[in-house]
Amino acid sequence: MKYLTEYRDPALARSLVERILRVATHRWTLMEVCGGQTHTIVKQGIDEVLADAVEMIHGPGCPVCVTPLEQIDRALHLAARPDVIFTSFGDMLRVPGSRCDLFQIKARGGNVRVVYSPLDALELARGNPDKEVVFFAVGFETTAPANAMAVWRAKQEGVSNFSVLVSHVTVPPAMVAILESPDTRVQGFLAAGHVCTVMGWEEYEPLAGRYQVPIVVTGFEPLDILEGIWMAVRQLEEGRHEVENQYVRSVRREGNRPAQELVSRVFQVVDRGWRGIGVIPASGLGLRPELAAFDAERKFALQSIRAEEPAACRAGDVLRGRMKPFECPAFGTECTPAYPLGAPMVSSEGACAAYYNFGRFRRSAAGD
Amino acid sequence: MASLASGPVCPLPRGEHDRVQLGHGSGGKMSAQLLREHFLPRFGNAHLDRLGDGAVVPVEGGEIVLSTDTFVVSPLEFPGGNIGHLAVHGTVNDLAMMGATPRYLSAGFVLEEGLPFDVMDRILDAMAAAATAAGVVVVTGDTKVVDRGKADGMFVNTTGVGILHGGFRPGPTGARPGDAVLVSGPLGRHGMAVMAVREGFSFESEILSDTANLAPLVDGLRTRVGAAVHVLRDATRGGLASALNEIAGAGGVGVELDDGVVPVPGPVQAACEMLGLDPLYVANEGVLVAFVEAGAAPRALEVLRGFPEGAGAAVVGRVVAEHEGMVVLRTGLGGTRVVDMLPGDQLPRIC
Amino acid sequence: MCLGIPGRIVEMRNEGGLPMGVVDFGGVRREVCLAYVADEVSVGDYAVVHVGFAISKVDEDEARRTYDVLREMGELNDLGWIRDVAEAAASVEVPREQGGASPREAAPELPGADS
Numbered sequence: 001m002k003y004l005t006e007y008r009d010p011a012l013a014r015s016l017v018e019r020i021l022r023v024a025t026h027r028w029t030l031m032e033v034c035g036g037q038t039h040t041i042v043k044q045g046i047d048e049v050l051a052d053a054v055e056m057i058h059g060p061g062c063p064v065c066v067t068p069l070e071q072i073d074r075a076l077h078l079a080a081r082p083d084v085i086f087t088s089f090g091d092m093l094r095v096p097g098s099r100c101d102l103f104q105i106k107a108r109g110g111n112v113r114v115v116y117s118p119l120d121a122l123e124l125a126r127g128n129p130d131k132e133v134v135f136f137a138v139g140f141e142t143t144a145p146a147n148a149m150a151v152w153r154a155k156q157e158g159v160s161n162f163s164v165l166v167s168h169v170t171v172p173p174a175m176v177a178i179l180e181s182p183d184t185r186v187q188g189f190l191a192a193g194h195v196c197t198v199m200g201w202e203e204y205e206p207l208a209g210r211y212q213v214p215i216v217v218t219g220f221e222p223l224d225i226l227e228g229i230w231m232a233v234r235q236l237e238e239g240r241h242e243v244e245n246q247y248v249r250s251v252r253r254e255g256n257r258p259a260q261e262l263v264s265r266v267f268q269v270v271d272r273g274w275r276g277i278g279v280i281p282a283s284g285l286g287l288r289p290e291l292a293a294f295d296a297e298r299k300f301a302l303q304s305i306r307a308e309e310p311a312a313c314r315a316g317d318v319l320r321g322r323m324k325p326f327e328c329p330a331f332g333t334e335c336t337p338a339y340p341l342g343a344p345m346v347s348s349e350g351a352c353a354a355y356y357n358f359g360r361f362r363r364s365a366a367g368d
Numbered sequence: 369m370a371s372l373a374s375g376p377v378c379p380l381p382r383g384e385h386d387r388v389q390l391g392h393g394s395g396g397k398m399s400a401q402l403l404r405e406h407f408l409p410r411f412g413n414a415h416l417d418r419l420g421d422g423a424v425v426p427v428e429g430g431e432i433v434l435s436t437d438t439f440v441v442s443p444l445e446f447p448g449g450n451i452g453h454l455a456v457h458g459t460v461n462d463l464a465m466m467g468a469t470p471r472y473l474s475a476g477f478v479l480e481e482g483l484p485f486d487v488m489d490r491i492l493d494a495m496a497a498a499a500t501a502a503g504v505v506v507v508t509g510d511t512k513v514v515d516r517g518k519a520d521g522m523f524v525n526t527t528g529v530g531i532l533h534g535g536f537r538p539g540p541t542g543a544r545p546g547d548a549v550l551v552s553g554p555l556g557r558h559g560m561a562v563m564a565v566r567e568g569f570s571f572e573s574e575i576l577s578d579t580a581n582l583a584p585l586v587d588g589l590r591t592r593v594g595a596a597v598h599v600l601r602d603a604t605r606g607g608l609a610s611a612l613n614e615i616a617g618a619g620g621v622g623v624e625l626d627d628g629v630v631p632v633p634g635p636v637q638a639a640c641e642m643l644g645l646d647p648l649y650v651a652n653e654g655v656l657v658a659f660v661e662a663g664a665a666p667r668a669l670e671v672l673r674g675f676p677e678g679a680g681a682a683v684v685g686r687v688v689a690e691h692e693g694m695v696v697l698r699t700g701l702g703g704t705r706v707v708d709m710l711p712g713d714q715l716p717r718i719c
Numbered sequence: 720m721c722l723g724i725p726g727r728i729v730e731m732r733n734e735g736g737l738p739m740g741v742v743d744f745g746g747v748r749r750e751v752c753l754a755y756v757a758d759e760v761s762v763g764d765y766a767v768v769h770v771g772f773a774i775s776k777v778d779e780d781e782a783r784r785t786y787d788v789l790r791e792m793g794e795l796n797d798l799g800w801i802r803d804v805a806e807a808a809a810s811v812e813v814p815r816e817q818g819g820a821s822p823r824e825a826a827p828e829l830p831g832a833d834s
């Protein structure tokens with residue numbers, strides 16, 4: 001596949017690894033804030049082969065993992081209603097709520113459907129006028145333009161049986177929260193390539209300056225990640241802290257203006273809770289009041305649903321990079337992909353699931 | 369656990385997994401758990417407990433192999449075939465994986481009220497043709513009809529009987545360190561062919577289900593490789609990864625896969641990339657996995673490649689004595705990755 | 720939120736005011752909303768697609784440049800040991816003889832030995 005598989009060349013990857021190992025005079029600590037990058041890093045064993053030069057801390061880059069517990073509970077409540085067809089991206093289906101998950105609601109008779117695109121959910125609404133179709137609009141800035149278009153089209157076409165349950169989060173406030181935290185060890189960031197495809201990287205420049213951290217906008221294939229890490233390490237070795245773009249084939253400084261424009265017409269910035277972390281001010285997107293008719297929270301009066309996390313789940317510490325998944329007392333015992341305590345163990349992008357599914361071998365080889 | 373939320377709450381308490389879920393049918397860990405906790409305790413016997421593709425049972429005069437499979441695919445018709453092809457090939461292949469030559473099938477049908485005759489006839493035509501081509505006879509059957517909504521169009525069960533040959537006994541526990549791991553063809557075709565016509569996902573592709581009768585390939589291995597074939601398994605639901613995990617577990621051995629040699633057709637790879645799926649876990653209906661003594665691997669490969677269904681056969685890894693029960697893949701980078709059994713079905717992802 | 724893959728635009732049309740199209744991903748085709756790249760793409764161009772939406776046009780020149788740089792780095796790496804030896808040799812102090820060239824000046828030119 002063009003523009004994809006050539007960035008997986010193992011020989012070039014090995015030469016990049018060698019280059020990074022040679023250039024680093026120091027073991028640097030970098031954080032990626034993107035589930036897709038975490039997935040590639042752990043799956044390919046990139047952190048394993050670079051261990052002498054770089055420690056990769058996995059940030060809260062999985063929007064599935066950080067969707068607040070009460071938003072999941074609201075989703076479950078809606079999915080259980082007989083008059084609702086509840087639609088969602090696949091990743092959300094096994095995320096545990098306070099008492100169960102969407103898969104179990106489906107087993108109970110709830111009409112839960114996985115879709116590839118929010119436009120598929122809108123199509124379902126057009127085709128089922130006697131039902132209420134709700135779409136679980138989860139994601140970072142990458143997915144906001146798609147979710148915005150679904151709402152916009154629903155409004156234009158007057159599809160009144162369509163609504164969205166919104167749980168959008170934005171990346172820069174999370175990076176600030178991590179950088180502001182007193183025990184942070186992060187010295188540089190890989191910024192999420194597709195988030196920046198939409199948003200550009202202008203908003204990262206003040207962060208690099210204020211906190212003196214290099215930020216490299218990076219893609220998702222092994223060669224992208226390695227090149228991004230190399231660029232970050234080179235900055236650190238040279239004492240620079242700038243925003244650089246590795247993912248030049250997709251990202252421009254200003255991002256995608258038409259996408260940003262529709263997002264700002266449909267959504268507004270709100271405070272958002274991040275599961276396991278807490279409320280980060282101005283870190284989320286919610287529907288604008290003029291689009292309230294498409295807001296599932298208002299349409300179905302869900303605000304009364306509140307929830308609390310089970311104490312054993314340490315997702316917050318993992319998501320903030322304070323703890324590696326295998327350091328959590330519940331990892332692999334009480335909390336496994338089959339019976340997850342928290343979202344990072346469920347989502348295939350979650351650090352805990354990634355470590356469990358890909359990394360368990362290394363841990364047992366290390367006598368853990 | 370969690371404190372009681374005020375307002376409407378989920379009626380199902382977490383941890384009280386008291387009913388069947390879709391994941392139980394995925395061929396992954398939930399399926400294994402369902403068997404272990406509910407079925408085996410009630411039916412357990414030496415034959416069943418081996419959990420092979422079929423059961424070798426003694427009868428007056430020798431031994432035969434019995435196997436059964438139930439087919440519930442939806443939609444009933446998909447690119448490259450229909451449920452009828454699966455119903456014959458699935459059981460014929462299970463018999464073949466035990467080393468038997470398939471001879472007889474029974475066929476039981478649960479028909480949904482409202483199923484159009486032309487659909488049903490196309491499926492029956494497919495079954496009849498597949499049975500004839502495979503040299504098996506459908507000697508007995510049964511049909512039932514249920515209310516609209518109780519069966520996705522049609523459910524089919526086939527049970528098969530096969531004849532064993534002396535000295536050829538591949539079995540689930542036969543893997544030995546040093547064995548080569550072979551696959552008979554490219555992966556992921558059936559699962560992605562069905563996915564392409566699923567509502568909410570549809571995409572256009574030339575991917576056709578790989579449903580096929582693998583008994584001739586097994587026959588070839590039996591006559592030209594013989595007892596050096598230690599394990600045979602058809603990789604169906606749960607994909608190659610699940611089959612390898614089961615064999616590693618049953619044999620108490622480890623399996624090492626090499627990156628970049630597992631054959632996946634371009635369009636299957638593309639569809640998996642689009643949906644965020646891993647081809648190692650996608651269902652097949654015409655691929656067998658063979659664990660063969662290392663020295664016999666080149667000959668086994670030659671045998672498989674002599675058949676159209678085996679044109680894409682390849683060696684994908686080996687059996688090792690380390691990491692018992694685990695399947696590990698060496699990445700091109702030199703890293704390692706555990707290819708674990710999934711709990712339930714693989715979910716398309718956006719991250 | 721990341722899963723975006725590049726594909727080739729094979730068809731473009733307008734559906735009730737919404738720019739839509741068909742994108743080919745290595746043999747698999749899917750309907751994709753092109754609203755966010757409509758002004759910059761034509762049939763034959765590549766776009767990155769996420770959940771059924773094109774979010775950027777693939778800059779093929781930049782893509783080629785990235786790949787060329789990576790390939791060059793790969794080749795330079797193979798020559799790396801020659802460079803390491805040359806650097807080590809160049810750093811050895813040898814007392815200057817009257818009128819002779821310093822070891823550094825006399826070091827041979829290495830193939831592709833630019834930084």
